[in-house]
Amino acid sequence: MRIFFLSGWYPYPPNNGSKLRVYNLLRGLAAHHQVDLITLADQPDADPKAPELAALCRTTQVLPVKLYQPNGLRALLGFFSPTPRSIVDTFSPQMFQTVSKTIHQEPIDLVIASELTTAIYWQAFSGTPALFDDLEIGVFESQIAAAPSSLRRLRYQLTQVKQRHYLSRLLPHFQACTVVSEQERALVRRAVPSYAAIEVIPNCVNLDDYQGLRVMPEPGTLIFTGSFRYFANHDAMVWFLGQVYPRIQAQAPDVHLTITGDHANLPLPCTEGVTLTGFVEDVRPLIATAWISVVPLRLGGGTRLKILEAMALGTPVIATSKGAEGLEAQQEEHLLIADTPEAFVEAVVRVLKEPELRRRLTDNAYQLVRDKYDWAVVMPRFLNLVERVAHG
Numbered sequence: 001m002r003i004f005f006l007s008g009w010y011p012y013p014p015n016n017g018s019k020l021r022v023y024n025l026l027r028g029l030a031a032h033h034q035v036d037l038i039t040l041a042d043q044p045d046a047d048p049k050a051p052e053l054a055a056l057c058r059t060t061q062v063l064p065v066k067l068y069q070p071n072g073l074r075a076l077l078g079f080f081s082p083t084p085r086s087i088v089d090t091f092s093p094q095m096f097q098t099v100s101k102t103i104h105q106e107p108i109d110l111v112i113a114s115e116l117t118t119a120i121y122w123q124a125f126s127g128t129p130a131l132f133d134d135l136e137i138g139v140f141e142s143q144i145a146a147a148p149s150s151l152r153r154l155r156y157q158l159t160q161v162k163q164r165h166y167l168s169r170l171l172p173h174f175q176a177c178t179v180v181s182e183q184e185r186a187l188v189r190r191a192v193p194s195y196a197a198i199e200v201i202p203n204c205v206n207l208d209d210y211q212g213l214r215v216m217p218e219p220g221t222l223i224f225t226g227s228f229r230y231f232a233n234h235d236a237m238v239w240f241l242g243q244v245y246p247r248i249q250a251q252a253p254d255v256h257l258t259i260t261g262d263h264a265n266l267p268l269p270c271t272e273g274v275t276l277t278g279f280v281e282d283v284r285p286l287i288a289t290a291w292i293s294v295v296p297l298r299l300g301g302g303t304r305l306k307i308l309e310a311m312a313l314g315t316p317v318i319a320t321s322k323g324a325e326g327l328e329a330q331q332e333e334h335l336l337i338a339d340t341p342e343a344f345v346e347a348v349v350r351v352l353k354e355p356e357l358r359r360r361l362t363d364n365a366y367q368l369v370r371d372k373y374d375w376a377v378v379m380p381r382f383l384n385l386v387e388r389v390a391h392g
Contacts, residue, residue, distance in 0.1 A: 001109040001390060003029055004125070006099065007039040008117030010046040010062065012053055013281060016227065017203065017305035021134060022114055024206055028379040029112075029386070030056040036108075038099060040065040040092075040117070063098060066090045084162045087120055100124035110390040113174075122173045131389045132177035133201070137163065137187050138301025139232070142322065164191045171195040175389045178382075181326030184301065201382050202326075203305050204375045210312040213288050217315065220254045220352060223290035225283050225306045227261035232300035234266050236323075240296040242269035243341040248348050249273060255352070257294075260286060288313040291358075292351050295323035296344060307335070308373050311365035316358050318347045328372055334365045 007022045014023040029035050037057040039046070041064055048062045068086045069075055078085030095118075103111070103125045111130040113119040119132045140160045147153035167188075171177060176197040179185045185198050224240070226233035237259060248255055249272075258275045260283050268274075280286065287293060293310035297320055307327060310317050317324075317335040324337055331337045336351065338344040351358050371377070 001033045001387075002107065003033050003035050003386070003390075004103060004108045004111045004128075005029070005035055005037050005057075005114070006111065006118035006121065007037065007114045008065070009042050009114075010039050011037075012050055015279075015281060015283070018115065018134075020205070020305055021203055024204065024375050024379075025112075025114075025133070025382065026053075026056045027206070028375060028382060032383060033386075034058050036102070037061070038063065038095075038102065040095070061098060061102070063092065063095050066092045082162060083166050084159055087116070087166065090117070091120060096121050096124050103128060110386060112386070119170060119174070122170065126173065129390050129392070130174045131386065132171070132174040135167075135177045135179055135188060135198075136184060136301045137167075137191060138184055138325075139299070140301075141187065142232075142299040142301065168192050168194070175392075176385060178385070183326050187301075199385055201385070202373060202378060203308065204373045204378050205305065205308045205312050205369065207312055207370060207374045207376070210284065210309070213284050214314045215285075215288050217291045218289050219291055220252065220256060221290045222255065222257045222292050222294050222348070223260070223287055223310075223315070224257065224294050224296075225260045225287065225309075227279075228264045228266045229262055230300075232297050233261065234264070235299055236295075236297045237268060239298060240294065240344075241271075241274070244296065244344045244348075245273075246270070247341065247345045251345070251349050252352050255348075258286060258290065284309065284313060287315050290315050292348060293317045294344075294348070295319035297323040301325075308369055311335075311362075311369045311373075314362045314366060316351055316361040317365065318344065318351065320344075329365070329368060333361075334368050335361060 009018045009022055011019045011022040014020040035057045037060045039062055041062045046062045048060045053060045068090050075085050075089040078088035081088050099121050108128050111125045111128050112133055114133045144153055144156045147156055171192055176199055178199050178201040179188060180203050182200060185200055188198050228234040256273050260277045260280045262279050263276055287310050293315045295304055295307055295317060304323055307317050319335060319337055320339050321337055329335050336347040338347045
């Protein structure tokens with residue numbers, strides 16, 4: 001079967017959650033089908049001839065990405081549009097034309113549009129069976145709940161109304177869409193009650209990619225992985241460093257926190273006992289050497305591949321309920337969940353000082369990933385969905 005895959009992320013190297021998902025989906029598809037890829041260039045060295053993609057895709061086209069500029073003219077005019085401002089501002093006529101031209105050059109059996117950033121070009125492939133992969137709307141719910149003012153809450157609510165209206169018009173053009181958790185499926189059903197073809201295909205890791213990377217961890221070390229260009233990651237570290245970390249240091253003075261990812265020059269409450277690495281090509285060795293992976297997210301949607309990566313590498317996870325949302329992970333069995341500063345401090349100190357607790361959490365968490373969040377287990381379900389959508 002010939003599959004046309006659209007991605008808003010250049011998927012190699014797979015160094016964030018979205019790229020990991022796209023790259024592993026491409027690997028699974030390429031084992032059974034011919035895949036042509038059109039991807040937006042979210043990095044300056046995005047190479048359409050990269051051997052890693054050439055091994056998976058029959059052809060790869062890379063187009064420039066249009067970043068969202070909320071104060072730009074198009075975005076401001078979007079206030080008067082029924083379509084969400086981010087879509088008005090980032091819609092690329094070049095992307096639309098390229099997709100339209102490519103789709104009509106040779107017969108295509110199926111289009112897979114990854115995330116909303118590419119699903120918006122549905123008119124370019126109208127009439128071809130289409131699957132919308134990884135629809136996420138939970139982020140808007142959390143933004144409304146955490147809005148710092150009534151005015152900001154009203155703006156978020158307006159965006160949510162626009163998004164629901166837009167999705168009600170968009171989704172019927174896709175034979176199915178996927179979400180990463182049952183929570184996301186419930187949100188989509190509530191937003192668009194008339195659309196039923198929603199399948200849960202969770203975020204996963206390829207466990208084979210983590211074999212041989214488990215090492216003896218460094219006692220007293222914590223790690224947080226995530227670019228601050230995603231607002232939820234910066235919010236998490238502002239809360240953690242302001243409300244939690246000083247209290248941990250008071251009980252464990254030798255503790256050290258490493259934060260990876262592009263920090264976007266955003267401020268933090270304190271950096272004593274903290275290493276900011278900036279962008280790291282491969283975070284797995286750093287995660288493997290850490291004693292604990294902290295995921296104190298308070299906002300956002302979807303599920304956290306940073307948690308699954310830590311579990312695959314034998315690093316115990318302490319997360320907020322929001323951080324662990326969507327995963328079939330149980331408190332005290334696979335990870336520790338803490339939603340207040342006091343609870344988070346207690347959880348970290350416990351894992352720092354109780355080797356048996358650490359061992360139990362890591363063993364159970366690895367088993368959970370092997371059983372439910374390894375692409376080797378989940379990919380057959382995705383491939384079955386692809387066949388059903390393509391053949392009606």
